[in-house]
Amino acid sequence: MQEYTSCHWLQHGLSFENDHIEMCCLCCHKGGGRLYIKENYNGKGVKWEDIFNLKEKFIEQNKNGEIDPRCDGCFNLVHRGWPDDDKHYINYIHFNHWTHCNSDCIYCYTSWDKINYQRRKHYQVLPMIKDLFKKKLFRPGGEITFAGGEPTILNEFEDLTNFLIKQPEVERITVHSSGIKHSKAIENGIKAGKLSVCLSADSGTREIFKRVKRVDKFDKFWENAEKYAKAQEKSENKYNVETKFILIPDVNTTKEEIDKWLDLTVKCGIKSVVADIENDYCRDLRAKDLPKPQFLVDLGNYIIQRTKELDLNLIDYNNFRYLTTEYHLM
Ligand code: SF4
Numbered sequence: 001m002q003e004y005t006s007c008h009w010l011q012h013g014l015s016f017e018n019d020h021i022e023m024c025c026l027c028c029h030k031g032g033g034r035l036y037i038k039e040n041y042n043g044k045g046v047k048w049e050d051i052f053n054l055k056e057k058f059i060e061q062n063k064n065g066e067i068d069p070r071c072d073g074c075f076n077l078v079h080r081g082w083p084d085d086d087k088h089y090i091n092y093i094h095f096n097h098w099t100h101c102n103s104d105c106i107y108c109y110t111s112w113d114k115i116n117y118q119r120r121k122h123y124q125v126l127p128m129i130k131d132l133f134k135k136k137l138f139r140p141g142g143e144i145t146f147a148g149g150e151p152t153i154l155n156e157f158e159d160l161t162n163f164l165i166k167q168p169e170v171e172r173i174t175v176h177s178s179g180i181k182h183s184k185a186i187e188n189g190i191k192a193g194k195l196s197v198c199l200s201a202d203s204g205t206r207e208i209f210k211r212v213k214r215v216d217k218f219d220k221f222w223e224n225a226e227k228y229a230k231a232q233e234k235s236e237n238k239y240n241v242e243t244k245f246i247l248i249p250d251v252n253t254t255k256e257e258i259d260k261w262l263d264l265t266v267k268c269g270i271k272s273v274v275a276d277i278e279n280d281y282c283r284d285l286r287a288k289d290l291p292k293p294q295f296l297v298d299l300g301n302y303i304i305q306r307t308k309e310l311d312l313n314l315i316d317y318n319n320f321r322y323l324t325t326e327y328h329l330m
């Protein structure tokens, strides 16, 4: 065991991005991330040995105190003891395909160029993932996350997710979904107690759903949310289905909208919610060095109070946490 500053993604992580693989998906800190493992990746031709050799190179730099400037300011960097032997394994995987989505959220960065994003191709990751498990290079203790773009509409999503659920080494899978398409594999994972799904509601009424998502799928969303909640009844874990609300000032920031969102969530049988604030809005506040707006602080506290009263588990994502605590906005 040697003490030095490093991070778990650099040591054991992989992030599959649209046309490349990176060490992690973090890019909002000062250094901006983007530690490439393979550029122009199309699902083929990466050797595990090369990946671990590259990780080794970065780890050696960290041991010498020469942290890559792209990691500068990242909250994942920690100074602690890191095991020296037996370190060639993966236990953090992020799938971030950023291609298609069946929603068109006004705050999503794909909305700047939606047509091109919808045309982007995505490569198949399942062969590489199967190889990872066949070679016993995946270890328990980390996490597997599906994020940007809509995972459920990828043609390998069902097979990939069902494969991961069946692997004994996999303890936890998180899927971020628009909730517009129902997935049997997500249901299987919920029933197995291994998968949690975070459904992007951002509203409690059809009108605001349409305004934020720019698709008329409000009923479909709640129909699917209810199906996932029913699947959860068969699992021991009662917090594997969440609805998420991103506060977007001047769009959905009223107590009435919050109340309707929470009421629908409870009515479906869901016991967990996620709250956040639109990232660009927070970035602007930070850039202009403005104080936290009082109406948002009040609304944040209202969400905390209402979730307590309704016995809902509240997960506060970073911007929300900074809003409702002593800290400044990120
Ligand atoms: S320190 Fe941050 S940016 Fe650097 S590899 Fe780790 S997670 Fe990525």
Ligand code: SF4
Pocket: 101, 102, 103, 104, 105, 107, 108, 109, 110, 148, 149, 150, 177, 178, 200
């Ligand atoms: S559901 Fe996610 S990926 Fe799709 S448009 Fe909304 S924020 Fe973007």
